[in-house]
Amino acid sequence: MKRILITLLSAVALLPAMAGDNNTKPWGWATCADETGTAYTLNGGCFDDAKTITLKALGSGQADNTQITNAIAQNDIIIFDGSNGEFTIDGTMKLGSTKNKTIIGINAARLCTKFFLTDEDNAYLAAQGLEGLSSTDQYTGTLPDGTTLTCDRRAFFTKKAIMELQYQKTGQYTLPNKSGIFYIDTTSENIIIRNLSLIGPGAVDIDGADLITNQGQHVWIDHCTFADSQDGALDSKVCDWATYTYNHFYYTARSYSHAYTCGCGWVSPDGAMTLHLTFAGNIWGEGCMRRLPQADNCYIHLVNNYHNCPGNSVGMTINKYSRALVEGNYAASGVNSPL
Numbered sequence: 628m629k630r631i632l633i634t635l636l637s638a639v640a641l642l643p644a645m646a647g648d649n650n651t652k653p654w655g656w657a658t659c660a661d662e663t664g665t666a667y668t669l670n671g672g673c674f675d676d677a678k679t680i681t682l683k684a685l686g687s688g689q690a691d692n693t694q695i696t697n698a699i700a701q702n703d704i705i706i707f708d709g710s711n712g713e714f715t716i717d718g719t720m721k722l723g724s725t726k727n728k729t730i731i732g733i734n735a736a737r738l739c740t741k742f743f744l745t746d747e748d749n750a751y752l753a754a755q756g757l758e759g760l761s762s763t764d765q766y767t768g769t770l771p772d773g774t775t776l777t778c779d780r781r782a783f784f785t786k787k788a789i790m791e792l793q794y795q796k797t798g799q800y801t802l803p804n805k806s807g808i809f810y811i812d813t814t815s816e817n818i819i820i821r822n823l824s825l826i827g828p829g830a831v832d833i834d835g836a837d838l839i840t841n842q843g844q845h846v847w848i849d850h851c852t853f854a855d856s857q858d859g860a861l862d863s864k865v866c867d868w869a870t871y872t873y874n875h876f877y878y879t880a881r882s883y884s885h886a887y888t889c890g891c892g893w894v895s896p897d898g899a900m901t902l903h904l905t906f907a908g909n910i911w912g913e914g915c916m917r918r919l920p921q922a923d924n925c926y927i928h929l930v931n932n933y934h935n936c937p938g939n940s941v942g943m944t945i946n947k948y949s950r951a952l953v954e955g956n957y958a959a960s961g962v963n964s965p966l
Contacts, residue, residue, distance in 0.1 A: 653669045653819070653847040653849075653870055654870065654872075654905075655870035655872075655905030655907065655928060656868050656869065656870055656903040656904055656905045656926070656928065657669050657845050657846060657847045657868050657869050657870035657905065658845075658868075658870070659868060659903065660868075662903070662926070667845055667868065669817060669819070669845050669847055670727075670817070670819075671703075671704070671727065671728055671729030671730075671817060671818065671819035671847075672702070672703025672704045672727050672728045672729045672819075673703075673704065673729055673819075674703065674727075677703035677704050678701070678702045678703050678704070679702060679703065679704040679705075679706065680698045680701070680702040680704075680705055680706065681706040681708050682694060682695065682698055682705065682706065682707055682708065682714075683708050683710065683711040684709075684711045684712045684713060684714045684715065685715075686711055686712055688715060688741075689715065690715050690716065690717040690718075690741060691714040691715055691716065691738075692716060692717060692718060692720055695714070695716075695720060696720050699720075699722065699725060699728060699730070700725075703727060703728060703729065704728075704729045704731070705728065705729070705730045705731070706731055706732075706733060707730070707731070707732040707733070707736035707738070707823060708732075708733050708734050708736060709732065709733065709734040709735045709736035709737055710734040713737040713738070713739045713826075714736070714737065714738045714739065715739060715741050716738055716739065716740050716741060716808055717740075717741040717742075717805070718805040718807075719805055719806075719807035719808065719809070719810050719836050719840075720808065720809055720810065721810045721812060722809060722810065722811045722812065722815050722818070722843070723812045723814055723815065724812075724814040724815065725811070725812075725814075725815040725818065725843075726815060726816045726817055726818075727816075727817045728817070728818050728819070729818075729819040729821070730818070730819065730820045730821070730823070731819070731820075731821045731822050731823070732821070732822040732823040732824070733822065735824070736822070736823055736824065737823075737824040737825075737826055738808050738823060738824070738825050738826065739826040740806040740807070740808070740826065740827050740828045740857075741806075742803045742805075742806045742828045743806075743827075743828040743829055743855075743881060744828055744829035744831060744881055744882070744883060746880075748792055748883075749829070749880075749881075749883050751788065751792060752785070752788055752789075752792075752831070752883050752884075753883075755784065755788050757781055757784055757785050757788065757884070758781075758884065760780045760781040760784055761779065761780045761781060762779050762780075762781045762782070762832075763779055764779060764780050765777060765778070765779060765780075766778065766779065766780040766783045766784075768783055768787075770783075770786060770787055770790060770800070771787060771790045771791060771794065771800040772790060772800040772801070778834075781832060781884075782832045782833070782834065785831060785832045785833055785884070786802060786833045786834075789802060789803070789831065789833050790802060802833050802835070803828070803835075804833055804834065804835035804836055804857070804858075805836060806827060806828040806835060806836050806857045807827075807835075807836030807837050807838055807839075807840065807857070807858075808825045808827075808838045808839060809838075809839045809840070810837075810839075810840045810842075811839070811840065811841045811842055811843040811846060811866070812842050812843065813842045813843065813844075813865060813866075814843075815842075815843035815844070815846075816843055816844040816845055817844075817845050818843055818845070818846045818847070819846075819847045819848075819849070820839070820846075820847070820848045820849070820851060821847075821848075821849045821850050821851065822849075822850050822851065823851050823852075824851070824852040824854070825838040825839065825851060825852065825853050825854070825856075825860075826854045826855060827853075827854065827855040827856040827857050827860075828855065828857050828881070829855045829857065829878075829879075829881035829882040829883060830855065830856060830857060830858075830878055830882035830883060830884060830885045830886040830887075830914075831857060831882070831883045831884060831885060832884050832885035833857075833858075834858065835857035835858040836857050836858060837856060837857075837858050837859035837860065837861065837862045838853050838856045838857075838859070838860050838861065839853075839860075839861045839862070840859070840862050840864060841861065841862070841863045841864070841866045841869055842863075842864050842865050842866045843866055843869075844866065844867055844868055845868045845869075846866065846868075846869045846870075847869070847870045847871075847872070848861065848869075848870075848871050848872075848874060849870075849871075849872045849873055849874070850872070850873045850874065851874045851875075852874070852875045852877075853874060853875070853876045853877075853888070854876075854877055854878065854879065855878055855879055855881050855882050856878075856886075856888070858885065858887070859887060859888065859889065859890050859918070860876050860888040860889060861874070861876075861888065861889050862889065862890045862891070863889070863890070863891040863892070863902060863904055864890075864892070864893055864894075865894055865900070865902075866902060867900075867902055867903055868903050869902070869903070869904050869905070870904075870905040870907070871889075871904070871905065871906050871907075871909060872905075872906075872907045872908050872909070873907075873908045873909065874909045874910070875909070875910045875912060876888045876889070876909070876910070876911050876912060876915055876919075877911075877912035877913045877914055877915065877936075878913065878914025878915065879913075879914065882914060885916075886914050886915055886916040886917075887916060887917045887918040887921075888911060888915050888917075888918050888919060888920065889906075889918050889919065889920030889921065890918045890920070890921050891904055891920050891921060891922045891923065891925050891927065892922060892923030892924040892925050892946075892948075892949070893923055893924070894923075894924045897923075897924070897947065897948060898924065898947075898948045899924075900924060901924055901925060901926055901948070902924060902925045902926070902927075903925070903926045903927075904920075904922070904925055904926070904927045904928070905927075905928045905930070906920060906927070906928070906929050906930070906932055907928070907929075907930045907931055907932065908930075908931050908932065909932045909933070910932070910933045910934075910935065911932070911933070911934045911935070911936050911939075911942075912935050912936060913935075913936060914936065915934075915936040915939055916936070916939050916940045917939070917940045917941055917944070918944065919934060919936070919939070919941075919942045919943055919944075920943065920944070921943075921944040921946065922944065922945050922946060922949045922951060923946045923947060923948065923949060924947075924948045924949065925948075925949045925950075925951075926949070926950050926951075927945070927949060927950070927951045927952075928951075928952045929943055929951060929952070929953045929954070929956060930952070930953075930954050930955055930956070931954075931955040931956065932956045932957075933956070933957050933958075933959075934956070934957070934958040934959065934962045934965055935959040935962070936959075936962060937959060937960065937961025937962055938961060938963070939962060939963050940963060940964075941963060941964040942958065942962060942963070942964055942965040942966060943956070943965060943966045944966075945966075953966060
């Protein structure tokens, strides 16, 4: 692993050895039908007779979920036009039995969760001393809504604090864990998502929602920005054949804790299946702490990624039942345990 400090104008600068069209066309494991490299045609909804729709945000704080899910269900190419401001998302949108779709942004399209942590919320959480609690020791207790829960001590008391905050705002003890954008389920295939900014509520350890959870087959996510995810930014769970290229992950002061970006695997039982994933030309930036990415039960290719998150906990992590090809990645000064 080389450790150098470089300034990037573009993630493309990291990929001189790749073919010239690799930043415009899918490649890697997403385009393979098997481990021998048999080609799979990953084209999203880009057919000669494709139905196309262009969406603009409704504005005035209105949730855009319904128009988005209807557009994806009824069209092949869905264009998000950011010229009318950001799209407001008030709950994770499930893409079930969704096949042959291209979802793409123009004019700096942003999809933003309606709920977000405020400065006052973070000040309240900080006052609870949560960071001093163990994230491994198990604790059993009863949450304010009457639920008995066993989890690590820090997660339990973080959930308790968030419920108390929600009660102050809504009069109900709830967890705002619908703060994701897309959930691609196991029945979905041949999906392309490009050129979107996905903005979450701020990281907080309540077993909340990912900005994108990928459980589909043959998915390419390219040139997207992932900021302030509540839980994972882009988690890959029981999916297969996915490629993630030229994406940017980061967190701002909105995030409180648990800035864990890309978890891959976690299948049950252990070793029962293997994911095939490619990460190339991605940037893990300010505030990223762990899972840059983290692999369990994976064949994973990590090539020409850049880690510029000084003060992180640990970078690329290869766990059990995994095989990794790790090449040409760079870490800035101050990045801990790049691999």
